Amino acid sequence: SQKIEQNSEALNIQEGKTATLTCNYTNYSPAYLQWYRQDPGRGPVFLLLIRENEKEKRKERLKVTFDTTLKQSLFHITASQPADSATYLCALDTGANNLFFGTGTRLTVIP
Amino acid sequence: GAVVSQHPSWVICKSGTSVKIECRSLDFQATTMFWYRQFPKQSLMLMATSNEGSKATYEQGVEKDKFLINHASLTLSTLTVTSAHPEDSSFYICSAKARTYEQYFGPGTRLTVT
Numbered sequence: 461s462q463k464i465e466q467n468s469e470a471l472n473i474q475e476g477k478t479a480t481l482t483c484n485y486t487n488y489s490p491a492y493l494q495w496y497r498q499d500p501g502r503g504p505v506f507l508l509l510i511r512e513n514e515k516e517k518r519k520e521r522l523k524v525t526f527d528t529t530l531k532q533s534l535f536h537i538t539a540s541q542p543a544d545s546a547t548y549l550c551a552l553d554t555g556a557n558n559l560f561f562g563t564g565t566r567l568t569v570i571p
Numbered sequence: 572g573a574v575v576s577q578h579p580s581w582v583i584c585k586s587g588t589s590v591k592i593e594c595r596s597l598d599f600q601a602t603t604m605f606w607y608r609q610f611p612k613q614s615l616m617l618m619a620t621s622n623e624g625s626k627a628t629y630e631q632g633v634e635k636d637k638f639l640i641n642h643a644s645l646t647l648s649t650l651t652v653t654s655a656h657p658e659d660s661s662f663y664i665c666s667a668k669a670r671t672y673e674q675y676f677g678p679g680t681r682l683t684v685t
Contacts (some may be wrong), residue, residue: 492672503664503676557603561614
């Protein structure tokens with residue numbers, strides 16, 4: 461069966477450290493993988509898109525890797541801040557138009 | 572980044588009435604727009620996919636006569652919840668897919684049916 465799993469439901473880290481979130485998938489062949497941030501009561505906010513032929517993408521303090529052999533994407537936030545506290549969602553786009561979402565990881569950055 | 576707006580951000584209506592929610596891509600043309608529903612502490616559930624000028628494609632279990640979708644242009648899609656009932660109370664979120672494949676979400680609409 462198809463599954464998209466994010467490593468943990470909740471992750472707590474100390475301010476200034478690097479947060480690493482994991483997204484593993486089975487029985488999908490994504491053409492693109494996207495990461496979103498969602499705050500309570502708000503729609504997801506687009507962060508990064510990485511294509512199947514890209515290994516890594518960066519944007520400011522964010523870094524995403526995509527390993528289609530391992531069927532895994534890692535999402536890193538360096539020098540984390542309390543304002544980074546939110547739920548982070550990975551989403552797969554197989555090219556069939558709609559996104560398939562992971563279960564989400566609730567990140568809390570402790571001052 | 573690209574902006575998608577939704578209106579209204581929240582609405583309270585009486586059971587049996589209809590509610591229309593608008594979704595606009597403000598600074599880009601969307602090849603496709605999507606409507607999602609989200610229950611508390613759960614992930615987004617896709618309701619339907621719509622392309623400009625054609626009928627929406629609904630996911631299994633979503634009643635197309637209850638959730639009417641109109642995709643009038645490359646920047647506007649509307650979702651009408653007809654004859655709303657309390658069980659339709661939820662958080663509805665639209666998204667728009669850019670030609671470069673990123674999908675941008677609106678801020679969501681909280682619907683409460685009394």
